[in-house]
Amino acid sequence: MGKSSKVELRATSSENSVLLKQGNMIDDTCVNYSIQNMTVVENTIQLTKDNGISKAHFLQACPDCLVMHFSNTITVAGVPIRMVRSFYIFGKTGKLHESELEPIRKQAECLKFPQPAQFIYDGVTEFCPETKKNETK
Template identity: 30%
Template sequence: MMVFIHVAVAVLCLLTGGHSAPVTSCEDLIRPIEIQGRDQLLGKWTLVSESTTVPGSKMLTKMLVESAWVKVTVADESDALSVFQAQKMFGRCFTLTSKMTLKNSTLSMVRPVTATQVLLNTGCPDCLVVYSNYTIGESIYSGLQFTSRRRKVSAAELEEFKKQVDCLNLPSPAILDPEKGFCPDESPSQETEATDLTNVMNEMGSDTFSLLERLFNSTDAVNAIFRMISSSVSGLKED
């Protein structure tokens, strides 16, 4: 989300291979899976739900993010992936492009934040689940994201993800509503304005991330940021 922290931590890299067998126990639900190669990660994925330990993340997601999707393509290096994320907020689109490397079934990223990701088992045949650890300021946070080839998953598939969240002792997840519409595949469009945050995020130094970390540990600060962003986007629409 335009909320910088969410863009930084959600980071658009919600990757995992699908499995068709039903998954029920916590042992199975939090079991990492082996990534056979980049090909199984390629394509477009819609963000269905996510849980993170970043303070205020769920509140900001519910208040600001209408929808989000990622597109994964191969990068020049043999072990690298390019990840393009588009999030719709206040009727506008905000995009971010990042680069990840794949080694020993672990995805790693350096910018805009340092992160490592492993893919978890799932009973959904075309869904993607990834467990992440990322560093913001001086703190390490965890997160679990759920994506699908489809824009809407079944109730049973969503319940399985919620159980995975519980098994990992993560906060209750934010769930996005596909009925709110998505950013177009090609941007900009006449209907939806788009802002690329890639350079802004990559140029943010450790001091800025430390400041964001302190802000997002305060409920009052989260509410103030929401009001500030709402006012700013409203002004852009009037222009």
């Protein structure tokens, strides 16, 4: 089960792309990856590869937080075979007030994510350290 997640978005030399760098702590193991040149269209970033399409939709949910609805459609020979979805809340601090979380829960419920949430950051667990050796592009 997930214990912490950290996302970094960086501008690239192109105004229509960003570098998305993400580290997830899952069962005490860091899973880091970097995806370059994700296309930006309004509040969505997208990456298309031979085996599928990854999309991340963003919405500012409170003054110090951002919601990301991520989907990855896996394809074989151009035919979708599986979709993986996740819903992230990112804040500038480790904890959000209950008043900030309630509208976000309603968004997650509207998107058909199970309630209560399957993972909530405890404000204590470490984030994955930035390392080059575990990153893939």
